[in-house]
Amino acid sequence: MTAATKPLRIVIAKPGLDGHDVGAKVVCLALRDAGMEVVYTGLRKSPAQIAHVALEEGADAVGLSVLSGSHVPLTRQVLAELERLGIADTTVLVGGNIPEKDHAVLRELGVAAVFPTGSDFADIVSFLREHGHG
Amino acid sequence: MASGGIDPLFWESGPEIKPVYTAEDLEASGGVDGIGMPGEFPFTRGIHPYMYRQRPWTMRQYSGFGTAAQTHERFLYLIANGQTGLNVAFDLPTQCGLDSDDPMAQGEVGRVGMAVDSLADMEEAFADIPLNEITVSLTINGAAVPIMAMYFAMARKRGFDLATLKGTAQNDILKEFVGRGTWIFPVEPSVKLVGDTVEFCANHVPKYSPVSVCGYHIRESGANSVQEMAYGLAIACAYVDHVLARGVDIDHFAKGLSFNFDIFGNLWEQVCKFRAGRRLWAKLLRDKYGAKDPKSMQLRMIAGGGGAGLTIQQPENNIVRGAYYALVSALSGTQTMALCSFDEAYTIPSEHAAKLSLRTMQILMDEIGLCDTADPLGGSWFVESMTNEMEAEITRLMAEIDASGGIIAGIATGRVQDAVSRQAYEREKDLRAGRRKKVGVNCYVEDEEKREIEFHPYSETAAEAQIERLARVRGERDSDRVATLLEAVRTAAVAGDNVVPSVIDAVEAYATVGEVCRVLREVYGSYEEPIL
Numbered sequence: 129m130t131a132a133t134k135p136l137r138i139v140i141a142k143p144g145l146d147g148h149d150v151g152a153k154v155v156c157l158a159l160r161d162a163g164m165e166v167v168y169t170g171l172r173k174s175p176a177q178i179a180h181v182a183l184e185e186g187a188d189a190v191g192l193s194v195l196s197g198s199h200v201p202l203t204r205q206v207l208a209e210l211e212r213l214g215i216a217d218t219t220v221l222v223g224g225n226i227p228e229k230d231h232a233v234l235r236e237l238g239v240a241a242v243f244p245t246g247s248d249f250a251d252i253v254s255f256l257r258e259h260g261h262g
Numbered sequence: 263m264a265s266g267g268i269d270p271l272f273w274e275s276g277p278e279i280k281p282v283y284t285a286e287d288l289e290a291s292g293g294v295d296g297i298g299m300p301g302e303f304p305f306t307r308g309i310h311p312y313m314y315r316q317r318p319w320t321m322r323q324y325s326g327f328g329t330a331a332q333t334h335e336r337f338l339y340l341i342a343n344g345q346t347g348l349n350v351a352f353d354l355p356t357q358c359g360l361d362s363d364d365p366m367a368q369g370e371v372g373r374v375g376m377a378v379d380s381l382a383d384m385e386e387a388f389a390d391i392p393l394n395e396i397t398v399s400l401t402i403n404g405a406a407v408p409i410m411a412m413y414f415a416m417a418r419k420r421g422f423d424l425a426t427l428k429g430t431a432q433n434d435i436l437k438e439f440v441g442r443g444t445w446i447f448p449v450e451p452s453v454k455l456v457g458d459t460v461e462f463c464a465n466h467v468p469k470y471s472p473v474s475v476c477g478y479h480i481r482e483s484g485a486n487s488v489q490e491m492a493y494g495l496a497i498a499c500a501y502v503d504h505v506l507a508r509g510v511d512i513d514h515f516a517k518g519l520s521f522n523f524d525i526f527g528n529l530w531e532q533v534c535k536f537r538a539g540r541r542l543w544a545k546l547l548r549d550k551y552g553a554k555d556p557k558s559m560q561l562r563m564i565a566g567g568g569g570a571g572l573t574i575q576q577p578e579n580n581i582v583r584g585a586y587y588a589l590v591s592a593l594s595g596t597q598t599m600a601l602c603s604f605d606e607a608y609t610i611p612s613e614h615a616a617k618l619s620l621r622t623m624q625i626l627m628d629e630i631g632l633c634d635t636a637d638p639l640g641g642s643w644f645v646e647s648m649t650n651e652m653e654a655e656i657t658r659l660m661a662e663i664d665a666s667g668g669i670i671a672g673i674a675t676g677r678v679q680d681a682v683s684r685q686a687y688e689r690e691k692d693l694r695a696g697r698r699k700k701v702g703v704n705c706y707v708e709d710e711e712k713r714e715i716e717f718h719p720y721s722e723t724a725a726e727a728q729i730e731r732l733a734r735v736r737g738e739r740d741s742d743r744v745a746t747l748l749e750a751v752r753t754a755a756v757a758g759d760n761v762v763p764s765v766i767d768a769v770e771a772y773a774t775v776g777e778v779c780r781v782l783r784e785v786y787g788s789y790e791e792p793i794l
Contacts, residue, residue: 145354147443150483152688153683170791171443174366185333196354198369209538225608227715236318244715247575248694 133202136260140185141169143206146196151245155191158249164256165246179209180233182218189219191252192220195245199226200233207235219260223247265608271533274689274698275488277651283644291650296541300595300636302556304544306537306649307637308595308693309560314633319591320598321623322399322564326351326376329723329731330386332605333376336613337391343617343625348391349399349600350411357444359405359779371725373402373718377733379774381688384412385419393422399430399474399492399598404446406433407455408778411765414467419770429612430471430520433459434498437476439673439789440682441483446779448675449785455761457504462762464515473501479787482525484686485644487531488523488652491539492659493678495546496669502551512551523563525587525594525768526571530648533639536565536594538653565591566600572607575715576702580604583620590711592632593639599623604670610718621767732774747771755785 138159142154149171156166167185169178178208180188190210194202207251209218223243231242240259243252271279282288288294298304301311310316323340325348326333330679337348350373361379371377378384388398402409410431417427420449422435435452438445438674444522445452454476455472463472472715477485498519505515523539524711543561566588572580581604591599601619604613626632639645663669672678692698699705747768754764 145358145360145366146374147354147438147441149443150441150683150686153679154484154687157683157687167619168793170793194371194695196374198373201369207449225715225717227427231716249690 136164136184136188136256138164138189138191138256138260139167139169139178139182139185140192140193140196141173141181141206143173143202144174144194144198145172145194146194146198147171148195148224149193151195152191152193155193155223155249155252159253162249162253163213164253175205175228176207178206179213180216182210183213187218187223189240189256191221191223192260193224194222195224197225199224200230200237203234203239204237219232219256222254222257223252223262242243266396273487273528275531275535276655277648279530279648282380283647284561284691288643288647288650293650294641294646296650297356299647301642303548303559304541306541307640309540309562309597311636313595314592314627314635317597318627319596319623320347320397321345322347322349322351322598322600322635323396323603323611323619324351324401325616327353327374327610327718328350328372328376328721329376329728330376330383332372332724334387334389337387337611340616340620341391343620345620347598348399349386349398350376350401351376352400352402352405352792354444356409356775357402357405359408359446359775359783361774361776362725362732364776369720371728373391373720377725377728378409378412379728379776380734380772381412381415381769382772384416388416388420388462393417393420393427393429397429398714400434401432403432403435403438403442404444404452405775405779406431406435406459407417407761407765407782408773408775410459410472411762411778412769415770422468426469427467428469430474431459432476432522433473434476434497434522436500437479438755440493440679441479445644445789447782447786448613448684448789449670452710452789453500453504453670454758455782456501457508457763458760460501460505460515460518461508461510461760464510468518471518473518474520475501475521477520478567479521480520480682483566484682484684484689485536486685488659489525489682491535491542491652492656492663492738493669494521495539495543495656495660496601496660496663498543499546499550500669507619512547512553513555513558515731516547516551516553516554520597521561521563523565524567524570525565525590526568526583527612528591529586529653530645532590534645534648534652535656537565537649538656540595542653542656561579562597564598564600565594565596566598567602568608569602570602572602572757574607574715576708576710577604577713578608579602579702580607581622585626588622588626590631592626594682595637607768608713609716631683635659639656640675641663663726671790674792675756679792688732711781735772735774742771744768744771744777748777752781755782
């Protein structure tokens with residue numbers, strides 16, 4: 129089986145204290161419908177916990193959902209933890225309430241793509257199919 | 263059934279709507295025998311005989327950010343502009359039971375609400391506000407016990423008699439597991455803590471409403487209107503069952519339960535949902551629980567918000583939506599109203615936007631006659647037929663919940679969360695495919711400059727000031743006494759006693775939210791989310 133035909137394994141994670149998880153859960157359902165294997169971490173996970181789940185699950189990509197405004201520091205911490213665990217090549221996506229001006233900031237940190245609130249599921253799916261395998 | 267080329271029409275929550283209703287339809291749906299007069303059982307038409315002629319709704323915008331001092335200033339502004347109640351927003355660390363200096367609180371102190379660590383913050387937030395005239399609603403759930411304790415301690419210190427204190431705490435932990443997410447302890451002890459507050463208030467703060475059961479957040483998380491009302495009423499029944507099991511008489515505590523429901527969506531579906539829910543609750547209390555006091559049977563509510571109906575596209579449209587949502591609320595016989603502001607889809611409301619929401623409600627009340635007469639839609643063939651049908655739908659879902667082990671088991675296993683997420687997914691797909699119209703989103707779309715989401719500026723300075731203030735409180739209080747009182751909280755929790763009195767003693771001595779919740783976590787453990 130080649131990497132391209134194996135289903136993508138995606139970890140959807142909620143870092144920080146924010147409890148808005150409708151978006152994260154709905155994206156989980158959409159990715160599953162698209163044939164991907166999805167693990168949802170649940171709320172209030174520390175960056176270290178999220179990186180640990182990514183390692184344990186052998187995730188091709190990690191999607192962070194943040195709606196509280198703390199996306200930049202939280203993403204920075206998650207990326208640092210992924211690096212610490214030696215899986216810095218994991219594709220990282222960020223979704224939620226992300227102001228346009230922060231998209232470039234997040235990409236500079238190493239985020240592959242930003243899908244703010246209102247993004248089309250189809251765009252997320254096709255992005256992951258194209259870039260999800262790292 | 264629709265003929266003559268008319269397409270069939272269904273409400274989001276299921277029922278099919280005919281293009282015209284007659285007396286025969288109403289008769290077929292169960293007739294009007296069960297309606298009653300306003301102020302009389304089963305309260306379909308409202309809980310007061312003359313409704314708004316007698317008691318206009320309370321206007322209570324959700325507000326709070328930064329420090330207690332900043333929030334206090336916003337409170338004074340809202341009161342000066344005619345607001346008659348306060349609805350307090352707390353920051354996420356406070357809501358999750360963490361002190362401002364907790365590592366998990368970093369970057370969140372005062373961000374989405376007011377930071378409260380100790381009684382000192384509560385005292386500053388409400389300084390000089392007449393707590394006997396302005397009713398205060400505390401939007402707190404997981405950390406409700408220490409925050410309610412602080413509010414009571416503050417009121418008592420200011421010289422108010424707890425026996426006459428009015429107000430509300432949200433304190434509906436079961437819905438936090440479904441949506442909103444500020445749980446702390448596992449499901450069972452969480453319900454036990456709600457029971458403690460209900461019992462304590464029934465005995466000592468009888469005019470205070472210790473719980474506001476929220477269908478609201480379940481709906482905002484994706485549920486349709488029938489699910490919202492069925493899950494909400496099932497959760498309320500779970501609290502009632504728990505308190506009854508303690509041997510407390512139903513009429514001693516049931517009037518302290520209040521409700522919080524959502525108002526976006528189809529206007530008629532909402533109005534019928536409220537009228538049906540009110541009737542169902544009255545019947546449950548009288549027939550299932552044997553209540554005798556009509557007050558125990560009255561579904562009192564805040565019907566407001568509507569956040570999930572607002573859009574970031576063409577945000578001025580939200581002003582119009584807000585006005586219609588407020589109309590729904592008024593036509594539904596609400597006791598309290600609050601509106602999400604037009605900019606709330608992308609920021610914490612500006613003063614300007616919050617005032618517009620307040621003016622919207624005032625225009626309804628003072629200009630266009632919404633208060634003229636009780637339940638103006640009562641007797642309409644359409645509205646009464648669909649009230650009957652919605653009641654049947656809600657009853658059906660509640661029976662399903664019971665048959666599958668009850669709402670607590672449904673939440674503990676994640677079944678309810680799963681059903682709500684699936685509904686959210688279906689709604690999103692319907693919007694994407696244009697099957698459900700949303701102006702500015704999937705029709706009448708304009709090429710607009712992409713609107714920036716604006717977060718309320720996060721003030722590192724305010725966060726630092728809050729952390730310093732916490733350190734100062736810790737330095738100035740009698741630490742030995744606090745340690746002793748926190749041990750008393752632990753002893754009460756371990757013994758299964760009501761923890762509220764011991765928590766009031768502890769916070770009065772300036773024990774913090776984080777310290778109280780740490781002790782309770784050590785006894786009860788922490789909630790682990792079911793894997794979906």
